[in-house]
Amino acid sequence: MIYTCTMNPAIDLFTEFEQFAPFIVNRSRQEDYQANGKAINISFILKAMGIESTATGFLGGFTGDFIEQELAKKSIAVDFIHVEGITRINTFIRSGEIEYKAVNKGPEISETAQNKLLEKLQTLTEEDMLFVSGSLPKGIKDEVFIDIAKLSQQKGFQLIWDISSESLINCLPYHPFLIKPNDEELAHLLGVPALKTDKELIGGARELMDRGAGKVLVSLGEKGALYVDENESLFTTAPIGKVVNTACAGDTMLAVFVGKLIQGENLEEALICATAAGSSTAFSAGLTDLSDLQKLKEQIKLRRVVM
Template identity: 60%
Template sequence: MIYTCTMNPAIDLFTEFEHFEPHVVNRSVFEDYQANGKTINISFMLKKMGIENCATGFLGGFTGKYIEDELRRAGIDTDFVHIDGITRINTFIKAGEKEYKAVNRGPVIDEKAQDALIAKISGLEPEDLLFVSGSLPRGVNGTILKRISELSVKKGFRLVLDVSAKTLLDCLSDHPFLIKPSDEELAAWLDEDPTVFEDDVRLIDAAVQLLNKGAERVLVSRGEKGTMYLDRDRVLQTTAPRGEVVNTACAGDTLLGTFVGSLLQQKSIEDALIFATAAGSSTAFTAGLSDLKDVPELMQQVKLINDTEGVRKS
């Protein structure tokens, strides 16, 4: 079974106004509510690919119920730890050329709830795969990631990590199946200036450091520059399709979900990378998650570059 774990989910409220002024009542001309969270997005994308999965994490209050209802409506199984607090609502306001983003902290997660989540994860089996992505909620520190990575070794399940916390480096010795940093996150982990990664060779060298620390696979999201993939046998890059960018917030989640989903569907690494790059761009070109209908067309724009031989000779 495929599991996704979202510890700090949210309802994202997208609103649009003709004008947005202080001290007056501003009335929207558009609003949209979306169940959100990095791995919740992955659950939706896997389901769109026909891959059954189960979403877990922390949910609370009427907002948590809305998120769980949306997942179930999409045919996704749920097994959340229900908390006393209220799952957060984030608000994104567009008014003319200006955009405002109000991201809330969310509830405090106590140790009892954290232990309940760990207990659920401890029930996973060797044939299972777990995605853990996104920010950590209040009350939860990075050590929970290490607890999960140690469980992946003990129980034998595959672990996919997409987190900004530097604690991820402590998890690499447990050999996660795949990690997905952005180039900015990679720079922060290695105390590098992000601008140095404009040089592909420097970026490859940095990702190889993560492989040497224990990661089995590294997928680097680079926005409009495309995607880079590395394992112990190959270094691959893809260019990104061109289009009008509407919302980049969920593009990386789409990239990761569709890449791993494609591998689960027995696609080659190369084909999975091309498909996922196109899918991530498709999400960036729409207000919500991609429906995947335009992915075949976008795939025709994606160029695959094999850097493996060049790196071996350098």
């Protein structure tokens, strides 16, 4: 079974304005409310691919109810810990070519609720896969990532990380199946200002593998993607289009990449599809419905780098 864990979910409010000015009433010309959270997005995309998953994490208040209802509409199984407080609402404002992002902290999570989540994850087995993505809400320390990493090693389930925490480095000795940083996060993890060349990016990914990561998928934004494992180093270019929403592109890329592998596709096809899907979300107001995947795939070039 596939599980997705979002510890700090959100309702994302996407709004579009003719112009957005201070100290006046700005009236939107378009708005859209979406159940969100990085791993929740993965559940939505997997479902669109015909792959079942169970979404877990923490939810609270009327906003938490909305998220569960939206997942239920797609027949996605849920197993959340319900907490006091209100699950956050994030706002993304588009005005012309400018995008403003207002991201809130979320409710404080009690130690009791944290323990309940870990107890749920203790039931996973070697037949399961767990995606852990996104930020932590108030009350949870980064050490929870180490706890989950240890559980993965003890129970044998495949663990996939998409987190920006520096604690990811300390999770690598427990041998996660896959990690997905972007290029900036990869550089930060390695303590360098930037990784610009093919050699630097591949070398950075391989350094994380030397520390314990099984495979590394790096999102490169408008430049495409990089995948590295013990045998392969593959780059893709990105298709051209008007970027509308950058919030969920990486989640989409990760979900489609793993989903295609689950469905039996080879690495090259999985990476091309993942790059196309991530771009499709970037070109959309919210998550892609994957309907333009084939068209976008035609623009993508894949190259193998031997080092």
